[in-house]
Amino acid sequence: MSKNLLQNELKKKRPFDSMEQEALLNILRTNDQFQNRLGRLFREFYLTASQYNVLRILRGEGKPMPCQEIGERMVQVVPAMTGLLDRLEAQGHIRRERCTEDRRVVYIELTDSAKDLLRQLDAPVNELHHQLLGHLKPTELNQLSRLLEKARLSVQSKPP
């Protein structure tokens, strides 16, 4: 075929303006499709991808964390965290506790029910990862990760 895969998917009539554009669109599209699949899995457990992300971060840390620190490990800006945590709290997955030394900071702690839920999700999540990317050879997965890491070098610092 004369046109490549992404071009066909997007029914694009003309070739890409640049290889940078092609790669960028490939990243955005792949992300959308994968997020879609992940979202469907999480929804079965009444979670969103962001909520799952927060819970995973908390489990990884192993102890209560301030909201800001959680926000930093996601890409998001802080304000979004508030609502996200509100919903997780309402579902009984986290507890908030104000720090006694610095009363500005609020510590977030996983509840036991959240830990259970995460354990339940471990297998299906890994399985989905494998389903989505298991058809790539280890070399290819490694190449892909290295290329994406290199790609991100251009966006080091957030302007204020």
Next chain:
Amino acid sequence: MSKNLLQNELKKKRPFDSMEQEALLNILRTNDQFQNRLGRLFREFYLTASQYNVLRILRGEGKPMPCQEIGERMVQVVPAMTGLLDRLEAQGHIRRERCTEDRRVVYIELTDSAKDLLRQLDAPVNELHHQLLGHLKPTELNQLSRLLEKARLSVQSKPP
């Protein structure tokens, strides 16, 4: 360094469960950062990334298109299109026109002001693409696109 780049960015304490997981997180994170930068550029022109996407699709087609067809070229589901188009219409960037043969379908047409806006955006957008990915060699860009295309092979069909 013993830990890799992504692991450091995420302040992850333990290595990844699998290479699939690592690659997946790399995709999601790269996408987030790039979307962020793109969003900032579009915002200067009072557009969102989705709105720009719709306008680009319409320009590429060169003639009016039904909403559904626009939706198909984006990753999104149709319902989101309605609101998106409402806002573009309010800004004077598109016109809606009901088809006379099949009165269910609505054709969307670019206005002249939208075409002007797109022309204004062409240079800055290409420049940003280059800023984000220009540090990769052509071979690498090509590799990256091919790997992402291969990655997407696992999500061919949407379940009903």
Next chain:
DNA sequence: TGTAGATAGTTTACGCGTAAGATATCTGAC
């Protein structure tokens, strides 16, 4: 001491993604 500026978190307003359901129109089987 006391006051300015930094910092953590929240609130509000808006855009848009998802799902579920409603409405209008078209098509095909009878």
Next chain:
DNA sequence: GTCAGATATCTTACGCGTAAACTATCTACA
């Protein structure tokens, strides 16, 4: 011709990303 089902669009409800403005608390420096 009519009725069932498909199809195109819209509506509503909810989650969450972004920005901007606000509150409470802490810190530093005069």
